[in-house]
Amino acid sequence: xxxxxxxxxxxxxxxxxxxxxxxxxxxxxxxxxxxxxxxxxxxxxxxxxxxxxxxxxxxxxxxxxxxxxxxxxxxxxxxxxxxxxxxxxxxxxxxxxxxxxxxxxxxxxxxxxxxxxxxxxxxxxxxxxxxxxxxxxxxxxxxxxxxxxxxxxxxxxxxxxxxxxxxxxxxxxxxxxxxxxxxxxxxxxxxxxxxxxxxxxxxxxxxxxxxxxxxxxxxxxxxxxxxxxxxxxxxxxxxxxxxxxxxxxxxxxxxxxxxxxxxxxxxxxxx
Ligand code: DGL
Numbered sequence: 001x002x003x004x005x006x007x008x009x010x011x012x013x014x015x016x017x018x019x020x021x022x023x024x025x026x027x028x029x030x031x032x033x034x035x036x037x038x039x040x041x042x043x044x045x046x047x048x049x050x051x052x053x054x055x056x057x058x059x060x061x062x063x064x065x066x067x068x069x070x071x072x073x074x075x076x077x078x079x080x081x082x083x084x085x086x087x088x089x090x091x092x093x094x095x096x097x098x099x100x101x102x103x104x105x106x107x108x109x110x111x112x113x114x115x116x117x118x119x120x121x122x123x124x125x126x127x128x129x130x131x132x133x134x135x136x137x138x139x140x141x142x143x144x145x146x147x148x149x150x151x152x153x154x155x156x157x158x159x160x161x162x163x164x165x166x167x168x169x170x171x172x173x174x175x176x177x178x179x180x181x182x183x184x185x186x187x188x189x190x191x192x193x194x195x196x197x198x199x200x201x202x203x204x205x206x207x208x209x210x211x212x213x214x215x216x217x218x219x220x221x222x223x224x225x226x227x228x229x230x231x232x233x234x235x236x237x238x239x240x241x242x243x244x245x246x247x248x249x250x251x252x253x254x255x256x257x258x259x260x261x262x263x264x265x266x267x268x269x270x271x
Pocket of ligand 1: 010011012014015040041042043044072073074075076123126154191192193194
């Protein structure tokens, strides 16, 4: 009897916002979280670097026994997921699966907009990949997508400066750039797993009629559905409720900062 954990990966802390939702929805499974903090942020890196880093982390999670890995990072999902799914898994790991966060979000985005005008805020990597434009238009050709890259947000959040008054300029600036693209946007997708930490500020900036959408619950719902449709994977998963956390950076620094994202104290180990 195998007891494989579900691997959850992000470039740093942001994936913990998704892990929070997954752990609340599916508390009995075993999980391993890996943050590549030593090499984050990924957002401005070239495609081949993001792919290389992501694959290394996925392979590390496979070596830890994971049969299913979630890329809880939009940048890695945009830049690395397709190559891993189409090239690396069939060639080297035919019985393992890697899922991302973009497709599950694109599949349900129509539920959150009446005007069919959606704003997508993400890293430069995610925005330049046009992954959301393509995926949303595949499912909902009538939805107009407006993208805004927010390159200062992840560094501000990773350094815990995001709620300081000094951060306000950059938070306001990207929001107003997005709204300038269309007056009819009624849904703003936070297409970076770090951004839910900005919600208190974003709620004061965007008008009340705009839905500000974080991805955690959407990804958790999609995972529930995936596991129901894939018993061959589900049967391999351990259900002792075990959770472990690893970082490629400094575990002491990780533990100090991670609770803001995960909503509870945790203890990590070195990757
Ligand atoms: N949390 C990652 C994402 O969802 C971001 C970040 C980064 O490392 O730039 O895109």
